[in-house]
Amino acid sequence: MSNSIREIGENIKNSQNFRGRVSFDEPLCNHTTMKVGGPAALFLEPADTLSAAEAFLxxxxxxxxxxxxxxxxxxxASDDGFCGAVISTKLMNSVTDxxxxxxxxxxxxxxxxxxYCAQRGIGGLETFAGLPATCGGAAYMNARCYSVDFSELIDRVEYIDLNELSQNSGANVECCVKMYHNTGNGKEWDYxxxxxMGKRTVITRVYLSGKKKDCSEIKAECEKYILDRTQKGHFRAPSAGSVFRNNREFGSPSGVLVDEAGLKGVSVGGAQIAPWHGNFIINTGKATAFDIKSLVELAEQKVFERTGFRMVPEIIFL
Known part of the structure; x- marks a missing residue:
């Protein structure tokens, strides 16, 4: 880690406009569900929206x-880590209604x-029970669970406009915090x-529309979906969730295409295409990012050779 990175981190830590945690050489394997990744030179955990804006600035x-x-x-995350700053939303975790x-x-x-919803009788989110995601990530990716898109629940989203923030260095960061209102325009949201996506924005809060529902019904539905995920093997080993996006034009889900290519159970190093699901790559204990990337490329190649279809990875390589 360079002295400049440490100086920047200390500068953020001592800023009157920043609340949160600052650390150096933080292992990314401790912050990803796949459990791989080297150190982030600077790891920032802002406690609120304005602290996040200050860290970015x-x-x-x-x-x-x-x-x-x-x-x-x-x-x-790369085995070599990340030489810049990782800004984690972990501490920005409040829930009110x-x-x-x-x-x-x-x-x-x-x-x-x-x-929180089960304790207060707020229904509507049950299909997402067991999804290992944050609200910001689910909104950004427009997560889909059991045929329900996360965008169907979104009322509005608070975000930081990073273009405006970078162009107004030294200005009040509050002016760069914006609100997106979901009008239900189908062109903006899809699978x-x-x-x-593709814009210099960072989601900081998500407002979700719920509905009144009996607490016991909410709990029962959540348990049903978690049980289904468990039976499908979602929690058997560390993974990054679905590896490839599904494409209706291919005629079959990506997991089926991988299975038909004879790849279920195939390993590279400590990474393995799950024997029970072709669209999962799991860490069997000592996987590296290189192992995982090699398996992704192998699956892409074999499916293309067999079908002519080019699968698109859903997971992000940092």
Whole structure:
């Protein structure tokens, strides 16, 4: 780690506008569900929206690369780590509600939101029970569970406009915090598509529309979906969730295409295409990011050779 990175981190830590935690050489394997990844030179955990904006501003001013990390459920971090700053939303995890509209911090885990809902009789999110994601990540990826898109629940989203933030160095960061209102325009949302992809924005809060429902019904439905995920092997070993996006034009789900290519159970190093599901790659204990990437490329190649279809990875390589 360079002295400049440490200086930047200390500068952020001592800023009157920053609340949260600052650490150095933080192992990313501790922050991803796949359990791989070397150290992040600078690891920042802002406690609120304005602290996040301050962290971004300081990094921009210093010319430091930044990566935003939510629950780490679809991330495979490099074995060499990340030489810039990782900004984690972990501490931005508050959950409140008003008139059955939930206000969830970007770092609030889906399961913790559902626990909150079950205690207060707020229904609508049950199909997402057991999803190892944060609200910010689910909104950004427009997660789909049991034919329900996360965007169907979204009322509005608070975000930081990073373009405006970087262009207004030294200005009040509050002016860079914006609100997106979900009008239900189908062109903005689709399968694994959201209005925030490909733009310099960072989601900080997500407002979800719920409905009144009996607490016991919510708990029973959540247990049903978690049981189904368990029986499908979602929790048997560390993974990054579904590896490839499904494409209806291919005629079959990606997991089926991988299976038909004879790849289920195939290993590279400590990484393995799950014997029970072709669209999962699991860490059998000592997998590296290189092992996982090699398996992804192998599956892409073999499926293409057999079908002519080019599968698109859903997981992100950092």
């Amino acid at each position: 300081k990094c921009f001013e210093a010319g430091v690369r930044v990566f935003v990390l939510g629950g780490g459920s679809n991330i495979v 008003e008139d059955f509209v939930l206000c969830c911090g970007a770092g609030a885990k889906i399961d913790s939101v559902l626990e 694994k598509l959201s209005p925030f």
